[in-house]
Amino acid sequence: MQITETKKRLIEKLGVFFEGQGKTPVEARIIGLFLVADQIEITLVDIQQTLSISKSAVNNAINVLLLREEVEYVTKPGDRKKYYKSKIEQWMTHVEQHIEKSVEGKVLLKEALEQRIKTTKTFNTALKDMIDFMDYVQSQHKELFTKWKKLRNKS
Amino acid sequence: MQITETKKRLIEKLGVFFEGQGKTPVEARIIGLFLVADQIEITLVDIQQTLSISKSAVNNAINVLLLREEVEYVTKPGDRKKYYKSKIEQWMTHVEQHIEKSVEGKVLLKEALEQRIKTTKTFNTALKDMIDFMDYVQSQHKELFTKWKKLRNKS
DNA sequence: TTTTTAGTTCTGCAAATACAGAACTAAGTA
DNA sequence: TACTTAGTTCTGTATTTGCAGAACTAAAAA
Numbered sequence: 001m002q003i004t005e006t007k008k009r010l011i012e013k014l015g016v017f018f019e020g021q022g023k024t025p026v027e028a029r030i031i032g033l034f035l036v037a038d039q040i041e042i043t044l045v046d047i048q049q050t051l052s053i054s055k056s057a058v059n060n061a062i063n064v065l066l067l068r069e070e071v072e073y074v075t076k077p078g079d080r081k082k083y084y085k086s087k088i089e090q091w092m093t094h095v096e097q098h099i100e101k102s103v104e105g106k107v108l109l110k111e112a113l114e115q116r117i118k119t120t121k122t123f124n125t126a127l128k129d130m131i132d133f134m135d136y137v138q139s140q141h142k143e144l145f146t147k148w149k150k151l152r153n154k155s
Numbered sequence: 156m157q158i159t160e161t162k163k164r165l166i167e168k169l170g171v172f173f174e175g176q177g178k179t180p181v182e183a184r185i186i187g188l189f190l191v192a193d194q195i196e197i198t199l200v201d202i203q204q205t206l207s208i209s210k211s212a213v214n215n216a217i218n219v220l221l222l223r224e225e226v227e228y229v230t231k232p233g234d235r236k237k238y239y240k241s242k243i244e245q246w247m248t249h250v251e252q253h254i255e256k257s258v259e260g261k262v263l264l265k266e267a268l269e270q271r272i273k274t275t276k277t278f279n280t281a282l283k284d285m286i287d288f289m290d291y292v293q294s295q296h297k298e299l300f301t302k303w304k305k306l307r308n309k310s
Numbered sequence: 311t312t313t314t315t316a317g318t319t320c321t322g323c324a325a326a327t328a329c330a331g332a333a334c335t336a337a338g339t340a
Numbered sequence: 341t342a343c344t345t346a347g348t349t350c351t352g353t354a355t356t357t358g359c360a361g362a363a364c365t366a367a368a369a370a
Contacts, residue, residue: 006270007270010263010266010267010270013263013266014260014263014264014267017259017260017263018260020256021257021260022177024357024358024359025358025359026358026359032267035264035267035271035282036267036270036271038271038272038275040275040277040278043316044316044317045315045316053359053360054359054360054361055316055317055318055360055361056317056318056319056320056359056360056361056362057358057359057360059317059318059319060318060319060358060359061358063318078368080315080316080317080366080367080368081315081316081317082316082317086278088278088281088282088285089281091281091285092284092285092288095257095288095292098257099254101175102176102250102253104172105169105172105173105176108165108168108169108172109169109190111165111168112165112169112187112190112191115161115162115165115191116190116191116193117193120193120195122195123195123241123243126243126244126246127190127243129247129307130243130246130247133247133250133303133307136299136303136306137250137299140299144291144292144295144299148288148291151291152284152288179327179328179329180328180329181328181329198346199346199347200345200346208329208330209329209330209331210330210331210346210347210348211329211330211331211332211347211348211349211350212328212329212330214347214348214349215328215329215348215349216328216329218348235336235337235338235345235346235347236345236346236347237346237347
């Protein structure tokens with residue numbers, strides 16, 4: 001498996017971005033590779049060679065991505081290699097989960113509000129607003145996603 | 156400055172949550188302290204003592220939070236202490252920025268799509284969908300926030 | 311039966327992080 | 341002028357993270 005210099009550079013740029021999203025360098029570059037590679041299905045050795053990473057690092061990263069269901073693999077009769085592929089269609093689900101996670105602290109904030117002294121009115125109102133906003137975001141997102149799914153299935 | 160055991164436990168729980176959001180343990184606990192403390196304005200020494208952290212750690216964390224504009228400070232005449240306070244009202248802005256950041260990779264994904272071989276139709280369509288979805292989220296979010304601001308100012 | 315191949319696991323190291331403690335600065339105070 | 345106080349910066353270190361390389365397992369091929 002070979003890859004152009006342009007694509008290699010793009011993989012690095014994508015890598016840096018995904019690092020910023022909390023992925024490790026290796027994970028990030030593997031995702032990048034899936035995004036630019038001519039093949040959908042890529043073997044461990046291919047990843048290892050095109051990205052110049054150790055086999056163990058690739059294996060560990062891939063297994064993390066498998067757990068997170070960002071990647072899956074297929075097999076072929078009479079071939080014991082695993083052909084890894086990006087679950088890119090699932091990506092929207094991950095965004096949903098990501099947003100869910102960012103408002104999951106709502107419960108704790110409510111607890112904080114209950115525990116607060118009642119005299120700090122401005123602060124308490126601001127905190128209350130924050131919690132309400134989280135509720136709002138949460139409710140609106142469900143709509144956002146269902147709307148999108150409809151919109152998507154039409155075109 | 157003193158604080159109940161209940162609140163201390165809550166600070167730790169909030170701390171763990173904010174660590175999950177990418178903050179360092181110290182940053183996370185300082186934010187937690189601001190959320191439950193009876194005073195709005197808290198000095199460096201107060202933070203240091205109630206959280207049992209070193210002065211340097213508090214100072215560094217506070218300065219990071221100042222840079223990120225999650226915290227600000229006020230001063231008082233004839234008192235050279237700095238009174239730090241949470242910029243909790245600004246919190247919605249941070250959520251906006253957070254969401255913006257999560258779709259800022261759109262440009263790179265477009266680049267990836269352009270560079271891709273044209274024969275992997277399913278994948279390319281999925282990638283295109285992903286990009287479109289990011290556009291959609293971005294546009295809808297602006298609406299989401301302005302709607303909320305209206306809704307908020309009414310009540 | 312040895313050899314090859316795919317993948318996993320283990321071991322160790324190098325770099326990055328996060329923090330404590332001490333030294334230091336600057337501006338008042340006794 | 342020495343002393344205190346608030347805050348900053350520096351130095352060292354413990355911990356964590358991320359990865360390479362080697363050892364290992366399992367299954368098929370020679």
